[in-house]
Amino acid sequence: MPDLRIAVVGAGLMGADHIIRISSRIVGAVVSAVVEPDENRAKAALANLPSAKWFSNIEEALQASAMDAVLIATPGQFHESVLIPALAANLPILCEKPLTPDSSSALRVVAAEMATGRNLVQVGFMRRFDSGYMQLRELIVSKNQGELLGLHCAHRNPTVPESYHNDMLIFDSVVHEIDVVRFLTDSPIASVEVRHFKRNSKSPVHLNEPILVMLETESGVLAVVEMNVSAQFGYQVRTEAIFEEGLAEIGRTSGMLTNFSAKISMDENMSFKPRFAAAYDSQIQRWVNAAKAGKIDGPSAWDGYLAAAAVEAGLEALRSGKKVPAAYQPMPAFYQVS
Ligand SMILES: NC(=O)c1ccc[n+]([C@@H]2O[C@H](COP(=O)([O-])OP(=O)(O)OC[C@H]3O[C@@H](n4cnc5c(N)ncnc54)[C@H](O)[C@@H]3O)[C@@H](O)[C@H]2O)c1
Numbered sequence: 001m002p003d004l005r006i007a008v009v010g011a012g013l014m015g016a017d018h019i020i021r022i023s024s025r026i027v028g029a030v031v032s033a034v035v036e037p038d039e040n041r042a043k044a045a046l047a048n049l050p051s052a053k054w055f056s057n058i059e060e061a062l063q064a065s066a067m068d069a070v071l072i073a074t075p076g077q078f079h080e081s082v083l084i085p086a087l088a089a090n091l092p093i094l095c096e097k098p099l100t101p102d103s104s105s106a107l108r109v110v111a112a113e114m115a116t117g118r119n120l121v122q123v124g125f126m127r128r129f130d131s132g133y134m135q136l137r138e139l140i141v142s143k144n145q146g147e148l149l150g151l152h153c154a155h156r157n158p159t160v161p162e163s164y165h166n167d168m169l170i171f172d173s174v175v176h177e178i179d180v181v182r183f184l185t186d187s188p189i190a191s192v193e194v195r196h197f198k199r200n201s202k203s204p205v206h207l208n209e210p211i212l213v214m215l216e217t218e219s220g221v222l223a224v225v226e227m228n229v230s231a232q233f234g235y236q237v238r239t240e241a242i243f244e245e246g247l248a249e250i251g252r253t254s255g256m257l258t259n260f261s262a263k264i265s266m267d268e269n270m271s272f273k274p275r276f277a278a279a280y281d282s283q284i285q286r287w288v289n290a291a292k293a294g295k296i297d298g299p300s301a302w303d304g305y306l307a308a309a310a311v312e313a314g315l316e317a318l319r320s321g322k323k324v325p326a327a328y329q330p331m332p333a334f335y336q337v338s
């Protein structure tokens with residue numbers, strides 16, 4: 001079977017990483033086009049891709065039929081404007097999280113996908129491909145340690161780019177927990193409440209964080225999330241699960257433990273790239289394999305919509321300090337078989 005020709009849209013932090021991944025580790029796919037308005041970024045991304053073409057917008061790339069599939073890695077607020085024409089062209093799409101930043105735009109994407117009659121959109125909630133989260137989900141489903149009672153989650157970034165603003169705490173960062181808590185518990189997020197820790201003086205002036213986010217599922221599991229984007233020391237994503245008969249923890253750094261000069265230490269990750277490298281690889285490989293078979297193999301556009309609806313409750317909770325219920329549209333039959 002020929003390689004799947006992928007157009008990567010957005011060659012920033014994540015897009016550039018996916019381009020390297022597809023070119024070096026993914027089997028059966030090739031980057032055929034880079035869609036990026038910033039010429040310098042496009043040139044840097046194309047440096048090791050002699051046969052890939054550069055386009056400054058998705059419409060030009062579609063007109064040139066430069067791809068069999070699209071990987072979207074623009075900032076979340078620009079996803080819809082790429083998703084809609086790519087869906088109109090009937091192309092398989094891996095869209096980085098969030099699908100879109102709010103539920104109305106997510107529903108427009110869902111409607112556009114349903115109009116094609118096929119499941120074409122997979123959302124880049126890569127934690128579902130992380131071995132720790134997969135193991136934890138199995139343990140929860142097995143009930144070997146009794147019922148799951150609650151989750152302590154820590155989501156720590158050392159710093160964030162200048163463009164990161166306060167609402168992104170919820171729609172760009174906590175959206176991971178919103179999706180993965182539902183994945184772990186098989187239950188939608190019923191309500192969101194946000195409290196503030198004492199503000200970190202190292203946070204950029206326009207951010208009020210760290211925050212404590214309480215996600216309660218319809219099944220009654222409470223997930224307490226520390227969202228901290230000025231942690232300084234490293235990048236950490238950890239979860240401790242409380243069961244009726246014990247605890248399970250995922251996400252601790254593993255690697256060489258050194259004992260020198262009266263100190264025991266281990267290196268910590270400094271970014272999501274090494275922390276989730278294996279999960280990104282697995283996500284993209286499985287998406288490539290599925291796209292060639294005319295399917296998706298991961299979170300759907302409907303999962304993206306459910307996350308966007310819970311994000312809206314989270315944004316209101318962030319502003320009001322109140323516990324806010326999440327509201328969802330009924331799931332269309334189209335998504336029941338995906
Ligand atoms: N899964 C993860 O762990 C993870 C990690 C980082 C980022 N992300 C997601 O990846 C996406 C990109 O984030 P980033 O940090 O790489 O952003 P970034 O700002 O570093 O890069 C975005 C790039 O998109 C380009 N761009 C903007 N509008 C465009 C358009 N209409 N068409 C083509 N290119 C356009 C910009 O010029 C820029 O080069 C976001 O959705 C983000 O949430 C996911």
Ligand SMILES: O[C@H]1[C@H](O)[C@@H](O)[C@H](O)[C@@H](O)[C@H]1O
Pocket residue numbers: 157172173176272
């Ligand atoms: O876009 C990034 C990315 O999704 C990371 O996985 C997350 O840790 C960051 O908080 C977020 O800003």
